[in-house]
Amino acid sequence: GAVVSQHPSWVICKSGTSVKIECRSLDFQATTMFWYRQFPKQSLMLMATSNEGSKATYEQGVEKDKFLINHASLTLSTLTVTSAHPEDSSFYICSARDVGGSSYNEQFFGPGTRLTVL
Amino acid sequence: DAKTTQPNSMESNEEEPVHLPCNHSTISGTDYIHWYRQLPSQGPEYVIHGLTSNVNNRMASLAIAEDRKSSTLILHRATLRDAAVYYCILRDYNQGGKLIFGQGTELSVKP
Numbered sequence: 001g002a003v004v005s006q007h008p009s010w011v012i013c014k015s016g017t018s019v020k021i022e023c024r025s026l027d028f029q030a031t032t033m034f035w036y037r038q039f040p041k042q043s044l045m046l047m048a049t050s051n052e053g054s055k056a057t058y059e060q061g062v063e064k065d066k067f068l069i070n071h072a073s074l075t076l077s078t079l080t081v082t083s084a085h086p087e088d089s090s091f092y093i094c095s096a097r098d099v100g101g102s103s104y105n106e107q108f109f110g111p112g113t114r115l116t117v118l
Numbered sequence: 119d120a121k122t123t124q125p126n127s128m129e130s131n132e133e134e135p136v137h138l139p140c141n142h143s144t145i146s147g148t149d150y151i152h153w154y155r156q157l158p159s160q161g162p163e164y165v166i167h168g169l170t171s172n173v174n175n176r177m178a179s180l181a182i183a184e185d186r187k188s189s190t191l192i193l194h195r196a197t198l199r200d201a202a203v204y205y206c207i208l209r210d211y212n213q214g215g216k217l218i219f220g221q222g223t224e225l226s227v228k229p
Contacts, residue, residue: 004161034216043205044162044219093161095217107217109154109161 002028004096006110013084014118020080021113023094029074030096034107035067038091050077084117091115122206127224130196138191138223140206145186149208152217153180153191157202162219165191165204201227 003026013019023033031052036044048058048069056069068080077096081088095109123141130136142151153165166173166180168189173180179192193200205222209215 006161036219043221044156046216046218049216091159095161106164106167108164112159112161114159 002026002096002098002106002108004094004108004110006092006094006113008113009111010114010116012116012118015085016083018080018082019084019115020078021092021094021115023077023079023096023110025075025096025098025108028096028098028108030077030098031074032097033071033077034095034097035069035077035079036093036095038093038112044093047079081115084115086117089115089117122208122220124204124206124220124223126221127226130193130200130225130227132198132227132229133195136193136196136200136225136227138193138204138206138225139188140190141188142206142208143187145208146210148210149215150210151180151182151186151189152207152209153178153204154207154217154219155200155202155204156222162205167209196225196227198227198229201225 005024007022033050035047038044046059047062048056050056050069050071052071052074058064071077091112093112095107097107150169152167154162156162166178168180181190203222203224205219207217
């Protein structure tokens with residue numbers, strides 16, 4: 001299957017700082033990328049849908065000014081957690097949808113980024 | 119999004135078949151049934167998907183009820199590496215639907 005990478009795989013930051021997480025589709029183009037967060041022992045929660053060249057669509061209850069999403073190219077989306085606080089500590093996972101070929105219905109996930117805010 | 123119901127956990131013995139059930143009584147005609155699994159501290163991995171007919175691939179089989187209100191993911195011979203949380207998700211193909219995860223079934227495999 002297609003490969004989605006995330007960078008960094010883990011990050012520790014101080015409260016009040018901003019953290020950027022990158023999500024890349026390595027061998028396919030993705031007009032749509034998704035960002036999820038996952039707390040321990042819980043399921044994935046969809047935060048936002050990112051479309052290349054346009055503004056992201058946020059799920060209800062997700063603060064768009066706190067979680068900035070940029071999808072500047074067909075292979076890269078970034079999530080910036082601004083003014084991070086300890087309650088933002090979580091596992092952030094991106095996914096990308098292949099726009100063509102036989103894998104159209106598949107959505108590929110990155111390995112996740114573990115964010116710890118001290 | 120239509121909702122799915124799965125058991126919280128299941129146990130299996132290594133090298134035995136595993137049947138993971140999923141109920142989706144409110145499924146619509148354009149919803150595809152997707153299965154993903156997530157190993158600890160990793161992103162979800164695609165397993166299989168289907169619409170109406172049963173599906174087979176190298177990882178698993180998907181059996182879909184005739185009325186499409188339930189489905190079963192079948193792992194033919196469970197291995198220790200199959201221990202994961204399995205998610206059954208409905209996705210509306212025509213609307214480019216999002217994948218909304220439920221609680222999933224945590225599968226443990228005993229040697």
